[in-house]
Amino acid sequence: MLWVKSFHIVFVASWFAGLFYLPRIFVNLAMTDAGSLSERARLLLMARKLMRFMTLLAVPAVVLGLVLWLYYGIGKYGPGNGWMHAKLLVVVLLLGYHHACGRILKRFERNDNQRSHVWYRWFNEAPVVMMVIAVVLVVVKPF
Numbered sequence: 001m002l003w004v005k006s007f008h009i010v011f012v013a014s015w016f017a018g019l020f021y022l023p024r025i026f027v028n029l030a031m032t033d034a035g036s037l038s039e040r041a042r043l044l045l046m047a048r049k050l051m052r053f054m055t056l057l058a059v060p061a062v063v064l065g066l067v068l069w070l071y072y073g074i075g076k077y078g079p080g081n082g083w084m085h086a087k088l089l090v091v092v093l094l095l096g097y098h099h100a101c102g103r104i105l106k107r108f109e110r111n112d113n114q115r116s117h118v119w120y121r122w123f124n125e126a127p128v129v130m131m132v133i134a135v136v137l138v139v140v141k142p143f
Contacts, residue, residue, distance in 0.1 A: 001072050004064055011061035016131055018054030019094070022047060022101050023124035029108050030117040047105050058098060065091065082143040090134045097126055 025047045032040045068074045075084030107113050136142070 001068070004067055004072070008061060008064035008068060011057050011064060015054060015057040015061050016127060018050055018057065019097065019101070019127040020124070022050050022054065022105075023120055023127075025050065026101075026104060026108070026120040027117045027124065030113060030115065030120055044105075044109060047108070051102055051105055054098065054101075058095070062091070062095070080141070080143070083137045083141045086143075087134055087137045090130050090137070094127065094130055094134075097130070 025043055029040065029043050029047070032043065069076055069084065069088075075081045075087070104113075
């Protein structure tokens with residue numbers, strides 16, 4: 001079980017690195033001048049590659065988490081496991097955030113962005129908040 005848990009943590013941390021950085025690329029894309037085609041193309045290339053890499057990291061993170069929960073029973077049985085339900089909600093929200101990043105990237109690729117760089121700066125804070133909540137839930141197990 002410790003091997004599964006270790007790799008789960010590694011993949012989650014790596015996935016979060018992408019979730020933290022991709023919206024920063026969106027900030028830069030939103031700030032790019034209309035005539036700066038090479039800068040825009042370079043940022044879009046970076047965003048596409050990061051999105052692909054993030055997705056490849058998210059899959060084993062989720063699968064290993066499910067193995068820990070369903071096979072090893074972590075947080076599954078008995079009273080006092082409400083923290084796991086809350087954490088699963090955070091995971092679902094993170095998957096939704098990941099999906100939203102993909103949709104935003106497609107909008108940038110179509111040159112159809114209608115949001116400011118300030119909006120993306122705020123959007124970038126969501127995974128930080130979700131990570132803090134998930135870590136507190138797993139470590140403290142408040143309920």
